Amino acid sequence: MSTIARTPTDDATRADRTWTLDPDRALPADPAVRPIAREIYAETKALPLVSMHGHVPVEWFAEDRPFPNPADLIVVPDHYLVRMLVSQGVPNELLGVPAAPGSGVVAETDPRAIWRRFCAGWKHFRGTATRFWLETELVEIFGVTLRPAEDTADAIFDQVARAIADDAFRPRALLDRFDIEVLATTDPAWSTLEHHAALAADGYGDRVVPTFRPDPVVLLDSATWGQDVERLGEAAGEDVSSYRGYLAALRTQRLRFKAAGARATDHGHLATDTTPLTDAEAAGIYGAALAGTLGPGDADAFAGHMLFQMAAMSAEDGLVMQLHPGVLRDHDRGRHAVFGPDTGFDIPVVTEYTRALRPMLEAFGHHAGFRVVLFTVDEDAFSRELAPLAGVYPSVRLGAPWWFLDAPDAMRRFREAVTETAGFSNMSGFVDDTRAFCSIPARHDLARRVDAGYLARLVAEHRLDLDEALDTAVDLAYRLPLAAYATR
Template structure:
């Protein structure tokens, strides 16, 4: 532990002295490749407006759910971390105080990817030279605050500095896409929308009727009938295509894609919209959502938007927390996922269609070798998405490679996607993935299972070429 905080150039590479030099060589070949960030949640406004980031807490702490979850698990209350709508009792509004709480909890991030991402950001992006702690909190804060006051730290400047070739945002189906239109003019091909219709496909959500109205307004097509609903969705998808969108994104509890007969689907839609407020039963809701996933696949096979599916998350595990602090703040928790039967209808229908591509993600790693790799290893339309969310960490990423590659190979992978709303963590996330992949490939070389030239070529595929291929409209 030196006085000045620096990061080791070999971090996250394998320690074994035979493997490390090979890993270094592979990593060196991909370290500086451009970033293709085809699945993420940075707000499009950041790029459209290009305003300076507000303050270190709003930049690094408040929006990072990995970070706030860990502090909550150790006794912090969300409002103390600045999380919650205005007026929340105890809501901390002093960014320096929030930042102190984060720095005081630095120990709790040991062994987690948050630690890696944050130290990368603090040292490599913001030039911080002391480790975070209760004692150094203000010094770190001041250093970050000084950096983000510099125009070189505005979002568009950072796009260049981070070598981000393309970044996709996530946008509601009813988005007017105005900001994307502005960006298409000012930064052509650099910032792309992603079509996310989740709320519309789940009639049980409290906002569903309002969201139908939003869809109608955005599309100019009445959504009071099932046929109109489908047409309106088609219209918005076309608008996303026109705005440069390459993909859709679907977060469902299950991967079930079983279609319903048209009349049944229509009856469920009507029942969900019915004035009596009875709504759908849990089973009906699940059946309708599954049916709509099939419809989304069918539309993708028409319009070429790459379909992304992220199932297996129980949203808002603690409803009281969600009610108090807003949607997605209620502690999402993974549950067991099932893909072999769930994806079967879509793969039977479109699994060999040249115009269709499906990228499937999981946070239930139990299905890597059992279901996803065997499916991706045979259906041409299916790509296996990168390690996602809780599994987006060094050992988990290594487990993914080890469990999935032997059956699916590398060519059926999506390559890395960062899936983050924390813009400044994007280079750290891609860098970590490149290091972990270099380490995995180096082991294959060291065990004489792959030649070095193949490993370098594969590392470039995973870091750059495969995401470009996977998200090119087929």
């Protein structure tokens, strides 16, 4: 992945080292396949980035302020990075993760101290995808030539700090530097989209687009469900005291999102059930939720019903439905209580798709106006369920390996598991699914390298001609994401 140039008298722990990246990193080691992979990768390396599923805050682009410091840009928002260091005994608060008021926990506010802890823990990222992304962004974006370590932390911090103080490193300028053609943010269902309106007024309306995320208002066991539903009603101008008004508010907001450039919705349910309820059953559960009298199983039944309803609405308004289930959020409830959502560590669980999605796909799987992109963190489902589903239903596309699977070997396993059944055309292309803005080009680059290696092996085995492999590589990197997320 990288190399360190040393003089014969250098000590491996010293700071006078030159850090460079090998141009063949993550390409196949097989000498018969690597030259083919190089040629295929060269075809996609300079293509624009299509980032249709991400979590970079829209405020960054609307306000276009300089990033405050290296720690707040690179360390604090990257949950991959944070969780690895937590696993080595560095608590969240010492990495700058803010604690809830009244928790009694005081988060570190000195960015240099946070950065030092990150650099001191660099060895823990060896062999991980996080290592690939971090070294790519540090070397290629910020020009760092020292490998992170305890003795290099301050020098690297100073170099990155000087870079982000330059206007060329403001969020909008980085959109150009990274050659991001379109970037989707993720926005709550009650958003009034004022930041997207400001971006549209400045000419960025087609480049930074919202994504409709309704989870907090459809998962009845959410601690803030009642408050969030009220916010939904206020934003939509609808009375949400009834189930009918609640559905009307969701439809109103979806159309508002679409008018603002949204191409997709985003659903992070734990399970995949899509069994619809009758209107009377759904209204009864909704009323019980408002009254605080939910019965056993009501929340799960309503969640499955609402996935079906979201599919029905997508068939009406053409927004692409993204479903990424199977993650038990905030596994450490104590950490979640102190630090809030997305800080208690997400852990994958076994996920079933075939029976659970049957009601939705029987109703909308052949509907000309419906498109669903299916993600998973359960590798067992790749060849057994997801590839066969995508290989028959015209509405289904397979999402790129996500969360724990957006790593070199996992991405290779994905290609090997699904391609023979689903082909390439039923894929979504790569999506980066990240809050770590500066890692976006590194993540896309890694995916392009892995795909080049997989396609090169097919060429070497005479299963594809080289011209087909080159064309497929461009599909996966660029054309398929645009097609998969085209609204209808």
